[in-house]
Amino acid sequence: MNSHNMPTDSIAEPAEASDGLDHSMIEDAVGYRLRRAQLSVFQAFNEAFSSKGLRPTDFAVLLLLTRNQGAKQSEVAEALGIQRANFVAIVDGLEAKGFVERRKSELDRRVQSLHITDAGLTYLNELMPIWQEHEERLLARLGGRQARDQLITLLDRLYD
Numbered sequence: 001m002n003s004h005n006m007p008t009d010s011i012a013e014p015a016e017a018s019d020g021l022d023h024s025m026i027e028d029a030v031g032y033r034l035r036r037a038q039l040s041v042f043q044a045f046n047e048a049f050s051s052k053g054l055r056p057t058d059f060a061v062l063l064l065l066t067r068n069q070g071a072k073q074s075e076v077a078e079a080l081g082i083q084r085a086n087f088v089a090i091v092d093g094l095e096a097k098g099f100v101e102r103r104k105s106e107l108d109r110r111v112q113s114l115h116i117t118d119a120g121l122t123y124l125n126e127l128m129p130i131w132q133e134h135e136e137r138l139l140a141r142l143g144g145r146q147a148r149d150q151l152i153t154l155l156d157r158l159y160d
Contacts, residue, residue, distance in 0.1 A: 030158075041138065048134040052127060057082065057090055059131070062099060062124045065116040073102065073112040099123055 026032045045056050060080055065071065077087035091114065094100040099120030105111035116124070142148050 034158075044137065045134060048130055049127070052130070054127065058094060059124075059127065061090060061094060061114075062116060062120055065100065065114055066121070066124065069115055070103070070113045072105070073114050076114055094120070097123075 042056055045059075049059070057080065061076060064076055064079060068076070073087065073091060074084060077084050080087075082090065091100060091102065095102060097119075099117055101115045101117055102112045103115060105113050139145065139148055142151060
């Protein structure tokens with residue numbers, strides 16, 4: 001083990017479980033910490049938006065479309081890191097609620113473009129105060145804007 005509890009080579013021998021679960025092998029693993037943070041943030045989002053029946057992905061699609069009206073369905077899916085097949089179901093749900101419309105591209109009839117509807121925009125505007133409050137709570141947990149900006153910079157390094 002090094003100074004950060006990360007294994008440096010192999011595991012000598014498995015240890016029996018005691019009263020509490022021993023996290024020492026994974027507690028300093030970046031992936032583990034990212035996943036725990038993601039779960040916490042998504043749980044907080046779900047609690048904030050539970051009365052609206054909205055998932056984080058639905059919200060992200062609507063937000064993206066406010067600045068990218070007519071974007072290709074495949075581009076939005078890629079921007080959110082969602083498999084195309086899974087994204088179809090997300091758009092189906094938003095379309096069924098009347099928040100999004102699919103339109104065939106005038107340039108390429110095989111391509112679907114996405115448009116936020118007036119109902120979707122109205123709905124999103126109703127949600128913005130809830131989202132802003134949610135973001136402020138996260139900001140407070142991080143310790144302010146500077147810490148948030150630093151976290152975003154570090155996260156960008158992991159996927160750029």
